[in-house]
Amino acid sequence: MSLSSNTEPATSHPGNAPSALVVSKARVAYPDGPDVRVVLDDLDLSVSPGEIVVISGESGAGKSTLLTIAGLLRRPDSGEVTVAGIPTSALSERQLTVVRRDHLAFVYQSANLLPSLTAVEQLELVGHIRGEKPSTMRARALETLAAVDLADRANQLPSQLSGGERQRVGIARALMASPSVLIADEPTASLDPERAAVVAELLAGAAAANGIATIIVAHDTAALAHADRHLRLEGGRLHEFARTV
């Protein structure tokens, strides 16, 4: 895969499928002493179901800010974020929480598992938050864990799992939510190349199998190998690096 620079903002997949996520004219600025620092400057991004978009950029470019906007963890100063066809700018905080619960999931750099829950309980928690029945919750959680090849580690606490296993539990937890959009923040950065490749493969497989629009912030080749699009965040906007065919 070759990476070539492209200065044209090219943030939309040319396919015909309706986008699962559309960020439109999003602007975020922070006060910076007497000045204002614009982190996202009328940024546009759309991701189709099953598509994997990898975003990279220099430290401080605004990648995490973009993920929080796309993940409805905070609102942009202006602009619109549409998730699964639902425009969110006019929604109340409570409604925003419901959209997040029903359509979004996150995979974090450090897995972010809850230390007092076993692997299977990490997944059950997702069902519990969604008000699922305990009986179906447990069965679905075990099934999802098996899908990431961790059925035999179901009753282990995070402290009893390796880094790669923890990250796979994190992915399983995200899949448990059956999301329309999956947002991953450097999911392979803390793993050795071999484990990073496994985790990236899992994410890509899940996106394809379940039609999940996936945004991954990453710099390593493991994630880039599965990218449908690779975008670079610079100057508050996304620029297409290259398209993987």
Place this chain on the structure above:
Amino acid sequence: MFLALRDLRRGSRRFALLGAVIALVAVLSTVLSGLATGLVTDGISGLRALPLDRLALQEGAQATFSRSALQPEVLEPFEQLDGVEVTPLGASFVNAAANNGGLSLDLALFGIAPESFLVTRNDASDALHGEPGLILGSELADEGVKVGDRYTLVGSDIELPVLGFTFAGTYGHAPIAFTSLETWQRVQFGDSAKGRLSAVALKGGDPADINAAAKAAGVEVITKSAAYAGSPGFTAETTTMSLIRSFLLVISALVIGAFFTVLTVQRTRQIGLLKAMGASNAYVLRDGIGQMTILVALATAAGVLVGAALIALVGGSGAPVELNLAAIATVAGSLVVAGVLGSLVAFRRITQIEPAIALGVES
């Protein structure tokens, strides 16, 4: 409480310290409650056991028998009321020296008419009708006092035999004793008693009629429970105990509030993570409040059990402590409520945690 229960079970060491502090506060509160109940009993159990509803005392006596000296004429307006039982009552503290060289006794001496409604046993009535003497609280029999022992009342130098024993009780921390009203008047006023009494005991009747009669007699009428305040030291003791218990509740509320604030700060990212997963503020709060309530309830229950055991142990040695289930239930309930109130400060922080913190982004 999916997360709360597992957190408590698997993070037990983290919660052990707070649990121990709450349990110790519960032990202290329970023992103090036992002491308060015991002191109340020691102060007024004798008066409480008397079958009367109200007392008429001299105006301005402030429920204190020693400040009340009434003429027998005050009885008349009350005696004219229908459905009211009326009897004169004398009450004072005396020191009785044993003629056989035994221990002298401090007594709360009540003078009562042998035929009055205050005397519920025929044998007691017969005894009071006979030769002058003392009927003592039964706890003094346990201390070796026997029927027929003779005591000289210090001050009046009147010598009285022990006629018998009645229910155990105290007033002003002194064991109760009964004698005939006539004997009490002789002890209190010598030959110039002129029928004087400390109070009029009343049972039954319409309060409005009784108040009108009190006005006519020029006395004030108080309920039996209001009369407890006249027991020496009663108000000071109960106020002190209430104050200490209130401080303990405030301290526990602050300790629990501080602990959960620290815990919430430590768990900021976890709470952000839950919110990022779509958990509402209500969900996260339910989990936190549930966790705190379980912890406080378990620790309080353990502390109350230890406290009750201590009361049972110490109570046997004669200390003024008493196990009262209602009082202990109040202590336990108050501690749980104090815990919930204390933790509300921490829970306010929970609602302010942004989900973006899950991605390490501060807003």
